[in-house]
Amino acid sequence: xxxxxxxxxxxxxxxxxxxxxxxxxxxxxxxxxxxxxxxxxxxxxxxxxxxxxxxxxxxxxxxxxxxxxxxxxxxxxxxxxxxxxxxxxxxxxxxxxxxxxxxxxxxxxxxxxxxxxxxxxxxxxxxxxxxxxxxxxxxxxxxxxxxxxxxxxxxxxxxxxxxxxxxxxxxxxxxxxxxxxxxxxxxxxxxxxxxxxxxxxxxxxxxxxxxxxxxxxxxxxxxxxxxxxxxxxxxxxxxxxxxxxxxxxxxxxxxxxxxxxxxxxxxx
Numbered sequence: 001x002x003x004x005x006x007x008x009x010x011x012x013x014x015x016x017x018x019x020x021x022x023x024x025x026x027x028x029x030x031x032x033x034x035x036x037x038x039x040x041x042x043x044x045x046x047x048x049x050x051x052x053x054x055x056x057x058x059x060x061x062x063x064x065x066x067x068x069x070x071x072x073x074x075x076x077x078x079x080x081x082x083x084x085x086x087x088x089x090x091x092x093x094x095x096x097x098x099x100x101x102x103x104x105x106x107x108x109x110x111x112x113x114x115x116x117x118x119x120x121x122x123x124x125x126x127x128x129x130x131x132x133x134x135x136x137x138x139x140x141x142x143x144x145x146x147x148x149x150x151x152x153x154x155x156x157x158x159x160x161x162x163x164x165x166x167x168x169x170x171x172x173x174x175x176x177x178x179x180x181x182x183x184x185x186x187x188x189x190x191x192x193x194x195x196x197x198x199x200x201x202x203x204x205x206x207x208x209x210x211x212x213x214x215x216x217x218x219x220x221x222x223x224x225x226x227x228x229x230x231x232x233x234x235x236x237x238x239x240x241x242x243x244x245x246x247x248x249x250x251x252x253x254x255x256x257x258x259x260x261x262x263x264x265x266x267x268x
Contacts, residue, residue, distance in 0.1 A: 022073060023047055025085065032089035037096055045092065047073065052185050056151065057092075059099040061106045061115075061227075066099050068092070075150040091148035097133040101126040108253065114224040114246040120206065121190025124174045125257055128265045131158050165266045168207075175207040188231040190254060191223075191247065200235050224250070 023046070030042040037043065045068040051058070057068050076091070077083050102122060109116035116122075134152070137144045145152050157173035178186065189195045189206040198204040204211035213231050220237050222228040224246040233241070241247050 022070065025077075025083075026068065026073065026088070028085035029089040029092060032086045033092055033096065036089050036093040037100075043096060045096075052181060054180070056153070057095040057099050059102040059106070061103075064103075066096065066103075068095070072150050076148075079150065080147055087147060088151075091145065091151040093137075094130045094134050094145075094152050098126045098130040101129050105253075109250070112246070112249050114249070115227045117191060117223050117227055117230060117250070118187050119190045119230075120175060120178060120187045120209075121192075121254060121258075123178060123187065124171050125261050127155065127158060127174045128170065128261045131155055131162055132261070132264045135159075135162070162265055167262055167266075170265070172207040175209055179209060188229050191230050191241065191250065192254075193242070196238055196241060199231060200238055202235065204231070220244070 026045055026047060030044050033039075033043045033045075034041060043066070045057070045066045047070040048067045050056075050069045050071060055069060056072050057066065059066055076088070080087070102116075102118070105116045105122065134145065134155075155173075157176070158170055161167075161169035161173055186209075189204055189209075189211065195204055195206070199211075199213045202213050204213060211231065213235060217234045218228050218232040220233050220240055221244075223230045223233065223241070224244065230238075230241070
């Protein structure tokens with residue numbers, strides 16, 4: 001199906017009939033997206049309505065799938081003069097870099113016998129991977145993503161912090177973007193000794209964010225067996241987390257990733 005014909009269908013078909021042509025078009029990006037990201041296997045995204053406002057893509061651990069916002073794809077198709085699978089793959093690649101970081105952590109944790117506890121620290125590192133990827137592509141072609149509005153966020157504050165090689169400013173920029181999420185959707189801070197100590201006081205300060213920790217008595221083991229937010233553990237039990245074998249593995253991986261990604265981002 002020619003791209004113009006596809007856009008016509010998307011614009012004028014009833015809403016209930018949009019899903020199939022949209023997904024078919026998205027499926028055509030599998031090969032060019034793998035080439036864009038230098039992956040050896042085809043990369044498939046599936047469409048869904050965003051679970052939270054502003055969400056463009058996500059990795060689903062339970063289904064082992066990458067999902068793309070149907071709303072974002074519709075907006076991109078409507079406003080792009082010559083949409084092709086190759087151009088869409090170019091625009092999706094930074095999102096894939098971000099979401100694949102989460103996927104790789106899930107696989108890595110599974111290999112070590114636990115479930116990776118998602119935190120905002122992971123979102124910072126995933127965004128850093130995304131920015132580093134985009135900067136590399138733009139090095140010889142500054143307008144590489146000029147046709148990617150609605151699918152590739154500008155991340156202007158993060159880019160400015162990167163140019164200044166200011167990791168704290170980079171973290172604060174990412175956290176500021178996630179601050180709009182409802183409290184029940186906001187992931188907790190990374191599980192580090194510093195934040196564990198803060199949590200035991202009932203409050204956590206993480207960049208521009210403030211958390212009130214009201215431990216609900218969740219089983220400490222569930223943090224690594226089911227991905228339960230660690231801030232739901234009773235504060236009197238949190239000191240025990242440092243003795244969990246899975247915590248030690250998690251902390252080493254997270255620390256090593258942070259150091260490596262900083263080097264990638266700042267090209268050190």
